[in-house]
Amino acid sequence: MVQAVLAVDQGTTNSKAALVTADGTVLATGSHPVGISTPHPGWVEQDAENIWLSVLKATTTCLNAAAGGGGAAGGGVEVVGIALSTQRESVVGWDHSGNPVGPVLGWQDARTSSWCAQLPVAVDELVRRRTGLRVDAMFSAPKMRWLLDRSDAYVGTVDSWLIHRLTGCREHLTEAGNASRTLLYDLTALDWSAELLDAFGIPRAALPEVRRSDAGFGHTKDVPGLPDGIPIVAVLADSHAAMYGQGCTLAGMVKATYGTGSSVMTPITDFAPDGCTLAWLTDRPGYALEGNIVSSGAALAWTADLLGLPDVGALMHLAATVPAADGVVLVPAFAGLGAPHWDREARAALTGMSSSTTRAHIARAAVDAVAHQICDITDTIPGGLTTLRADGGATVSDLLMQTQADLLGRPVEAADVPEISALGVAELAWSTLDAHTTRSTSVSSRGSGSRTPWAARRTFRTFEPVAADRARRRDEWAAAVAAVRVRPA
Known part of the structure; x- marks a missing residue:
C-alpha cells in the first residue's frame, strides 16, 4: 500500500x-x-x-x-x-x-x-x-x-x-x-x-x-x-506554499506566482514594518517581504476576451507573432494598482496606439504588463535579487518568461511542475509526519528536519536576459503608470 x-x-x-x-x-x-x-x-x-x-x-x-x-x-x-x-x-x-x-x-x-x-x-x-x-x-x-x-x-x-x-x-x-x-x-x-x-x-x-x-x-x-x-x-x-515549494530560503532568491494576480516574495530573517508577511510558522516564524499585484493573469484573460480570442493560450500565440508591442502599453489597473504603488483609485489604460497598431501589438502589451508589474516590485527589494523563481499557470508561456527575464535583467527559473503550491504544503505535511514518526525535536526553520528539500532535486526551465532595450521599455511603462495614478507617488 x-x-x-x-x-x-x-x-x-x-x-x-x-x-x-x-x-x-x-x-x-x-x-x-x-x-x-x-x-x-x-x-x-x-x-x-x-x-x-x-x-x-x-x-x-x-x-x-x-x-x-x-x-x-x-x-x-x-x-x-x-x-x-x-x-x-x-x-x-x-x-x-x-x-x-x-x-x-x-x-x-x-x-x-x-x-x-x-x-x-x-x-x-x-x-x-x-x-x-x-x-x-x-x-x-x-x-x-x-x-x-x-x-x-x-x-x-x-x-x-x-x-x-x-x-x-x-x-x-x-x-x-x-x-x-x-x-x-x-x-x-x-x-x-x-x-x-x-x-x-x-x-x-x-x-x-x-x-x-x-x-x-x-x-x-x-x-x-x-x-x-x-x-x-x-x-x-x-x-506561501509556492515559496516553500520553490525552496526560496536565501537572501536574493525571489518567488513570483503568476495567477489571477501575482505575489512576489523574498525571505527575510526578522519582522519588518513595511511589506512584511508571515510565510509560515513552524518552530519559529519564517518572514518574507512581499508585494501583491491585483491583475496579472486576469489582465491576460481580459485582453484575450477584448480581442475575441478563445483563451490566454491563443493570446500568447498572437503576441508571439510580433517582436515587440511597438510602443503600446497596457496598464491593467482594473481594480486599482497594488504594490508598490498602492493606488486603488487608478484605472486601466491602453496607450501608445497608432494607425499601425494591430491586435498582436495589444496582445504583446498585455504580456509585457504582467512582467513590468513584477519588475516594479523587485526593483524595491533591498539588495536586489539574484534569481527569480516563477510558478503559476502563466509560466507555461516561454514568451512571458523570456519577457520577464529581459525586463528584469536577471535569470528567471520557471517551476517544472504546475502543482507547486500543492507540493509545497505537501512537503511541509510530510516533514511534520516524519517528525512525529521519529519523535524528532530538531526541525529547521522550513520545518524540514533532515529531509532534503524537494526543490533541490528538481529541474527548472531557465531563461537568460537577451534584450538590450530594458531601460527604454521600463521608462515607457513608468510614464504610463504615472498617467493613470490618482494618488501621488
Whole structure:
C-alpha cells in the first residue's frame, strides 16, 4: 500500500488536488473550476458552498485517477494526511450551523476602499507596526467588517472555511500565515492584536483560533469520498506554499506566482514594518517581504476576451507573432494598482496606439504588463535579487518568461511542475509526519528536519536576459503608470 498526502490547493479560479508520496512524487491530480461574479464595479464575489464543492470534486477526481476509477483504496493508495494550500485575504462568513451568510468577498474585492480611506492615519500606522502591511481593501479586516455589519457570523479566510467543513463543522481554526494577511494579526506577538480588533470593530469571538502551520487542524468527519479520522496535517496560504515549494530560503532568491494576480516574495530573517508577511510558522516564524499585484493573469484573460480570442493560450500565440508591442502599453489597473504603488483609485489604460497598431501589438502589451508589474516590485527589494523563481499557470508561456527575464535583467527559473503550491504544503505535511514518526525535536526553520528539500532535486526551465532595450521599455511603462495614478507617488 502506497502512502500519500492528499494536498488541496484552493485558488481563486480553480481547486486542485494532488496525491503526493514522501519523496515528492505526484501520483494523481484533479481539478475543478470555481466561479467568480462581479455584481458591481470593484466587487468580486464567490460562493462558499461552490468553493467547498469544487474541493470535493477535485479530490474525487484525484482519488479516482489514482485508483483507475475505483477509489483510493482500490488503487492501493493510503491517504495518511491532508494538506491545505488556500487563496488568501478572501473572507467567508457562516452561522452557528455552518451555513454561509452572504457572499465570499474575494481578495480582489474593492468595495471597502472608501471606508479604508476614511480610517484615521493612526490606524494605518498601527497596522504597519503590528502587521507589516498597510490598510487596503485587498486585506481581510475591512471585508470582515462589511460581512459583520450585515450578519452575526463567524468569519475567516478560506483556510478556516475548508477546515470547518473538512472536520464536519467542528473546528474554527486558521493558520498563522493566512492570519497574517488579515490586518489583525500581530507578527511579533504571533496572536490576534486587541488594538487592531478594536480599530476594525472585529469581535475576537467571531475569529478562528490561530495555529502554527504544522500544528494539526483536526480530522476529517463526514467528508464525501474520504474516511473519517484523516488528520489535517499542515496548512499554508497558496503564495506561501509556492515559496516553500520553490525552496526560496536565501537572501536574493525571489518567488513570483503568476495567477489571477501575482505575489512576489523574498525571505527575510526578522519582522519588518513595511511589506512584511508571515510565510509560515513552524518552530519559529519564517518572514518574507512581499508585494501583491491585483491583475496579472486576469489582465491576460481580459485582453484575450477584448480581442475575441478563445483563451490566454491563443493570446500568447498572437503576441508571439510580433517582436515587440511597438510602443503600446497596457496598464491593467482594473481594480486599482497594488504594490508598490498602492493606488486603488487608478484605472486601466491602453496607450501608445497608432494607425499601425494591430491586435498582436495589444496582445504583446498585455504580456509585457504582467512582467513590468513584477519588475516594479523587485526593483524595491533591498539588495536586489539574484534569481527569480516563477510558478503559476502563466509560466507555461516561454514568451512571458523570456519577457520577464529581459525586463528584469536577471535569470528567471520557471517551476517544472504546475502543482507547486500543492507540493509545497505537501512537503511541509510530510516533514511534520516524519517528525512525529521519529519523535524528532530538531526541525529547521522550513520545518524540514533532515529531509532534503524537494526543490533541490528538481529541474527548472531557465531563461537568460537577451534584450538590450530594458531601460527604454521600463521608462515607457513608468510614464504610463504615472498617467493613470490618482494618488501621488
